[in-house]
Amino acid sequence: MRLISEAVGQVGIAGKFVGEGMRVSMLKSTVPAASGVSSAALDSGLYMLSSAIVTTLGIASVLLIAPVSQKLQFYALLFVCALVGFVGFAALAMGKQWQVFSNSTRAIGRLWPFNKWISAKQAVIESTENNLLNFHHEAPGAFWGSFALNFLCHALAVAEVVIILRFMGFKVPLFGALMLEGLTKLINSVGALNPGNVGT
Numbered sequence: 001m002r003l004i005s006e007a008v009g010q011v012g013i014a015g016k017f018v019g020e021g022m023r024v025s026m027l028k029s030t031v032p033a034a035s036g037v038s039s040a041a042l043d044s045g046l047y048m049l050s051s052a053i054v055t056t057l058g059i060a061s062v063l064l065i066a067p068v069s070q071k072l073q074f075y076a077l078l079f080v081c082a083l084v085g086f087v088g089f090a091a092l093a094m095g096k097q098w099q100v101f102s103n104s105t106r107a108i109g110r111l112w113p114f115n116k117w118i119s120a121k122q123a124v125i126e127s128t129e130n131n132l133l134n135f136h137h138e139a140p141g142a143f144w145g146s147f148a149l150n151f152l153c154h155a156l157a158v159a160e161v162v163i164i165l166r167f168m169g170f171k172v173p174l175f176g177a178l179m180l181e182g183l184t185k186l187i188n189s190v191g192a193l194n195p196g197n198v199g200t
Helices: 002-009 012-027 033-065 070-096 100-108 115-138 140-167 174-192
Strands: none
Touching: 002 012, 012 033, 033 070, 033 115, 033 140, 033 174, 070 115, 100 115, 115 140, 140 174
16 A cells, blocks of 8 residues: 555655545545545655655755855755744644644635535545544654654665765765755755656
C-alpha cells in the first residue's frame, strides 16, 4: 500500500493527491473512511512538518556558514520566516484544536456550485479532522513516535548525502550535508508546485 502510494506520488503534485487517494481507497475494506483519510493525512502532515523543520535548519545553515549574496540572503530569510510561520501555525492549530478544514469546507459549502457535494462529505471531513486533532492528546506516545520516525527518515537522507559525496571523493561536514538536503527539499517543494514539472 505504501509502496504504491509513494510510487504514484513521484509524478509531481497531482501524483501526490492520486497516491494518497489510492492509499485511502486500499484501506476502505479494513477501516472506516474517516480513519483511512486521517491516517493518510496524519502521515503526510507529520512528514511535511518534519521536512519544513529540516529545510529551515538547512537554509539557516546556508545563511550562517556559506558566503551568499545579500539578495539571496534576503530571499532565504524570507523563506525561513514563512516556514517557521507555517510550523508555528500548525502547532498552534493542533494545540488549540482549531477546526480549520471543517470550518473552511462549511464556508465553501454555502456556495451554490459546491453545496450538495460538500454537504455529502462534511461528516467525513469533520470526523477526519477530529481524529487528527485528538490523536496528539489521546495517544501522545504514538504521535511523538511517528514524528521521531519522520525525523529519522530525514536524518538518513542527510547521511545519504554524506555517504554519496564520500564515494565521489568529497569530505563534507554534517552541516554541509544538512545545507544540501535542506536546499534539495526546497527545490523539490517549489518544483512540485509547478503542474508541468513531472517527477520532481
